[in-house]
Amino acid sequence: GAVVSQHPSWVICKSGTSVKIECRSLDFQATTMFWYRQFPKQSLMLMATSNEGSKATYEQGVEKDKFLINHASLTLSTLTVTSAHPEDSSFYICSARGGGGPLNEQFFGPGTRLTVL
Amino acid sequence: GQQLNQSPQSMFIQEGEDVSMNCTSSSIFNTWLWYKQDPGEGPVLLIALYKAGELTSNGRLTAQFGITRKDSFLNISASIPSDVGIYFCAGRQTDSWGKLQFGAGTQVVVTP
Numbered sequence: 001g002a003v004v005s006q007h008p009s010w011v012i013c014k015s016g017t018s019v020k021i022e023c024r025s026l027d028f029q030a031t032t033m034f035w036y037r038q039f040p041k042q043s044l045m046l047m048a049t050s051n052e053g054s055k056a057t058y059e060q061g062v063e064k065d066k067f068l069i070n071h072a073s074l075t076l077s078t079l080t081v082t083s084a085h086p087e088d089s090s091f092y093i094c095s096a097r098g099g100g101g102p103l104n105e106q107f108f109g110p111g112t113r114l115t116v117l
Numbered sequence: 118g119q120q121l122n123q124s125p126q127s128m129f130i131q132e133g134e135d136v137s138m139n140c141t142s143s144s145i146f147n148t149w150l151w152y153k154q155d156p157g158e159g160p161v162l163l164i165a166l167y168k169a170g171e172l173t174s175n176g177r178l179t180a181q182f183g184i185t186r187k188d189s190f191l192n193i194s195a196s197i198p199s200d201v202g203i204y205f206c207a208g209r210q211t212d213s214w215g216k217l218q219f220g221a222g223t224q225v226v227v228t229p
Contacts, residue, residue: 034215034216105162106162106217
């Protein structure tokens with residue numbers, strides 16, 4: 001149980017284009033989803049928190065117009081990197097948290113490697 | 118965001134040895150979690166701790182929630198090659214909207 005998937009697992013795009021990353025909770029309903037960014041040999045940096053049906057809450061310093069988050073259902077959240085630039089290249093990881101019991105923790109997806117040329 | 122103080126940063130050990138790592142903070146947490154991350158993958162939850170003093174095991178892994186609620190440790194006994202990876206501690210405070218604060222990670226390398 002508590003399986004989270006991400007798609008795509010990796011993507012290469014040209015500078016100036018937009019990229020959408022999907023995060024799905026496969027066997028549970030996620031009341032909250034989180035988006036992280038991770039640079040090589042570093043810890044996870046929280047970008048935003050989203051609850052189903054409401055606007056995402058962004059961490060300080062994260063541009064909400066650049067990193068668009070949509071949490072349309074209890075099993076799907078998407079992160080769109082708009083007008084991507086090389087400095088946006090990173091490993092993006094989502095996590096999903098269920099409503100209670102053993103699902104009350106954050107379960108992570110496998111990550112998406114974004115490379116912007 | 119604020120990071121927890123996790124140590125050591127890396128460990129090079131021989132197969133069969135025990136491994137210990139810990140996490141400390143100046144703040145009180147009501148939940149401590151330990152995750153393992155393999156290269157190119159997302160973190161996997163190993164152990165969750167909810168009460169001060171709690172000691173929980175998961176196979177060869179044992180973790181404890183410190184009495185002061187400001188620290189936690191993880192022990193791996195009789196290490197094997199597949200224990201290689203980065204181990205992260207994470208803490209959650211009350212009324213944090215479920216957000217976690219992460220340690221910087223401990224890189225574990227196991228040699229035969």
